[in-house]
Amino acid sequence: MNYSAKVMDHFANPRNVGEIENPSAVGEVGNATCGDIMRIYLKIEDNIIVDVKFKTFGCGAAIATSSMATELIKGKSVDEALTLTNKAVVEALDGLPPVKLHCSVLAEEAVKTAINDYYKRNGIDKVVEINGHECDGDCSACGKQH
């Protein structure tokens, strides 16, 4: 697997690993059968993501995209974080092998799932559309054709 130097850096030295005590929101996507799960914790104050942590079960790309996604939304407003796309994560990592693109989708969806949790916890009547795909892969493990 040919990963960029950036991917290897974020895999070997992932930023923001861990949990947040009393988080404002948590989002988890993926499943163990497919081989990747991402859980993102957010601490939100005055609509600003003041802290973010993640825990990921998955390959090098899954860990690196989690790390990069958390870096990209840290300090941003909730609305800004919602504009994060998987493409932006891939670009920030100087690219991913095609077979690993689904990991970046997972990272985008983990952020959006966490923000939905934030809306729900705070009685905000909004739901972020998550494209309905958890990954771009075509693995019979989870029985879906994404």
Add this chain to the structure above:
Amino acid sequence: MSRFVYADNAATTSVSPEVLSAMLPYFGSEYGNPSSLYGLGRKSAEAIAEARAKIASLLGAKPNEIFFTSCGSESDNWAIKGAAHANMSKGKHIISTVYEHHAVLHTLDALKKDGFEVTLLEVDSEGLITPEQLEKAIRPDTILVAMMYANNEIGTILPIKELAEVAHAHKVPFFTDAVQAVGNIPIDVNDLGVDMLSLSGHKIHAPKGIGALYVKTGTRLHNLIDGGGQERRRRGGTENVAYIVGLAKALEIAIEQLPDMERIKKMRDRLAAEITKIPATRINGSMEHRLPGNLNVAFEFIEGESLILLLDMAGIAASTGSACSTASLEPSHVLLSIGLPHEKAHGSLRLTLSHENTDEDVDYILEKLPPIVARLREMSPLYNN
């Protein structure tokens, strides 16, 4: 000085210096075509004849029963397609196992498109199958049984002699893919009673790009590569003289070194004993019926590609059956076949030792591996201390 430990000898092996030096003349002054009539050509022909005789005697075969190919996959393709097509007037049913190498499974898939029917026997949780299972699966139209001698991922050694006896009782020819077994356990084709056996050079310290197929005299087999009169008109193409010489040398050394397998097994057993002290870790496959250098373990809560990358950074080369390490996004069919759920198959690690490994290598793996597993578990949402 950072250390490098190569623990992926089931993937490939280094070319040994003795093998390389045996080959070198055939890249230099001895470049003749073995089919040429003059002295230079004859020298190449003699080198091939000598290599063939040596390999035959090391396997208990006759020289004219050894055919050189380009790799283990070619040998597997030839044996299966060649025997299937040569026997199709008698029937179109072939029996194999679910956990064969893809060189066998995908060859069988190709035959299915030609109207052949394939029964794949399930293996048990240890990776074993029984002669009784084979007995039950044989039908009047069965024309070939193809079963691997030793599994490439979990190292399980199948009872090939007993299985071949069952096939022969029904007059069905028996082929074994022995790519992982040759050079690791003693092999005598007559004692085993197989009709065909494939082997590969790069698993036994010869280069990549050379293999062989043993074909017992009288076995019905169509050609795979038609061409000139090489390999007794069975396999066309100008012979790869240097590599053929290298293969013979490598096999000779491997057989000489078989007693060293006891040392390799002890190193493997120490790895197994220490690694399984890590909580939520299991050994995949039988420890009793297993290649001496093979260890395959599954660590819960972590994913194999991450593990391999971190081991690589620590200077350890190993492999995994995780889906994330493959283009298919499917975990190892071998690990699934012995009943591992997907999430555990993702966290598998294969370490395969050769005679080049030392006790210091084992110490080094045991020093580096547990903290890497702990680090990935710390990062994993599935792991709760």
